[in-house]
Amino acid sequence: xxxxxxxxxxxxxxxxxxxxxxxxxxxxxxxxxxxxxxxxxxxxxxxxxxxxxxxxxxxxxxxxxxxxxxxxxxxxxxxxxxxxxxxxxxxxxxxxxxxxxxxxxxxxxxxxxxxxxxxxxxxxxxxxxxxxxxxxxxxxxxxxxxxxxxxxxxxxxxxxxxxxxxxxxxxxxxxxxxxxxxxxxxxxxxxxxxxxxxxxxxxxxxxxxxxxxxxxxxxxxxxxxxxxxxxxxxxxxxxxxxxxxxxxxxxxxxxxxxxxxxxxxxxxxxxxxxxxxxxxxxxxxxxxxxxxxxxxxxxxxxxxxxxxxxxxxxxxxxxxxxxxxxxxxxxxxxxxxxxxxxxxxxxxxxxxxxxxxxxxxxxxxxxxxxxxxxxxxxxxxxxxxxxxxxxxxxxxxxxxxxxx
Ligand SMILES: *Cc1c(COP(=O)(O)O)cnc(C)c1O
Numbered sequence: 001x002x003x004x005x006x007x008x009x010x011x012x013x014x015x016x017x018x019x020x021x022x023x024x025x026x027x028x029x030x031x032x033x034x035x036x037x038x039x040x041x042x043x044x045x046x047x048x049x050x051x052x053x054x055x056x057x058x059x060x061x062x063x064x065x066x067x068x069x070x071x072x073x074x075x076x077x078x079x080x081x082x083x084x085x086x087x088x089x090x091x092x093x094x095x096x097x098x099x100x101x102x103x104x105x106x107x108x109x110x111x112x113x114x115x116x117x118x119x120x121x122x123x124x125x126x127x128x129x130x131x132x133x134x135x136x137x138x139x140x141x142x143x144x145x146x147x148x149x150x151x152x153x154x155x156x157x158x159x160x161x162x163x164x165x166x167x168x169x170x171x172x173x174x175x176x177x178x179x180x181x182x183x184x185x186x187x188x189x190x191x192x193x194x195x196x197x198x199x200x201x202x203x204x205x206x207x208x209x210x211x212x213x214x215x216x217x218x219x220x221x222x223x224x225x226x227x228x229x230x231x232x233x234x235x236x237x238x239x240x241x242x243x244x245x246x247x248x249x250x251x252x253x254x255x256x257x258x259x260x261x262x263x264x265x266x267x268x269x270x271x272x273x274x275x276x277x278x279x280x281x282x283x284x285x286x287x288x289x290x291x292x293x294x295x296x297x298x299x300x301x302x303x304x305x306x307x308x309x310x311x312x313x314x315x316x317x318x319x320x321x322x323x324x325x326x327x328x329x330x331x332x333x334x335x336x337x338x339x340x341x342x343x344x345x346x347x348x349x350x351x352x353x354x355x356x357x358x359x360x361x362x363x364x365x366x367x368x369x370x371x372x373x374x375x376x377x378x379x380x381x382x383x384x385x386x387x388x389x390x391x392x393x394x395x396x397x398x399x400x401x402x403x404x
Pocket of ligand 1: 103104105106107109138139140141190194195223224225226227251252
């Protein structure tokens, strides 16, 4: 099918819940994708921080190929070999020691919310069920994950949402401290907020939050669905901050494009018992084989080193650009999770970049987000920067006319 035909069918038959861009991708390799008409793009969206090893990474293709012929699915009624291997690998490389597998970020957070409530009930009795989260957070679209999400625009029209969530400003320890009450059982944060505009937590803030949680008997939950698994240049984002969560959620990059999520917990907190929680597909053999290949590659394939080096390179290039165009307000982020805040809307930049063969996206109205594969080369960054610079030059001409 050509692009036009795919779009026509999509507009006719799909639920219209996405503001879709008129583009249909049919092939990918490394940091490049091709649309149905054969046009090539450099992909700095990467499935929104999913394709961390690029498109169709050979190690993952090989692992999935092998597993698909052996056993695609079996129930969690039974032990699953790649699942126990994946759980072990994640335990050995994080502060948590037990894993529950699911299929998405929202599900991982639902599991985290349930586990926090169960732990608090078991330990302190009823009533202690409230979870505090941050403004501009994003935790997913299922009802409890949505209630946890600290952005009203996602709540509108779906009330009543599950009770038991309170939102406070991000990077503001004092307000968080005041929000803790007798019913609070946990604090849930993204060390780097993704959908909320690429906002990095400060080290003193997270240290303070961890200390507060210790003092008040609260669980600390980190949602690393977007910022985890090498994206920031460390295997897990919390490793930048010298603090450790009690519960950690992962998804996006975990399967290298194959759907899988995980909720990890410290031993003492891992209080789920048979019947407490489950997922039919969660941690199935195929998904775990993919994830196992991904995690090994991130840990041992030079991915973290490249993320630090090339992320720093991209950050500097974006910073230089900000020095040249006054409508660029800020450049921020960690590793290869970078944002560029504009004083104008980002949509036109995104559209113009796409026309020139570069895919980026915009979070909120005005923060361009750059989340390319973690194995991207400096040469590919140069290509992306050349396109972006050309586009920014065009936007600059328009912007000057509007402020004159
Ligand atoms: C994307 C995202 C989610 C939701 O993940 P889904 O797989 O879409 O359910 C949750 N938390 C964060 C931080 C995310 O970026």
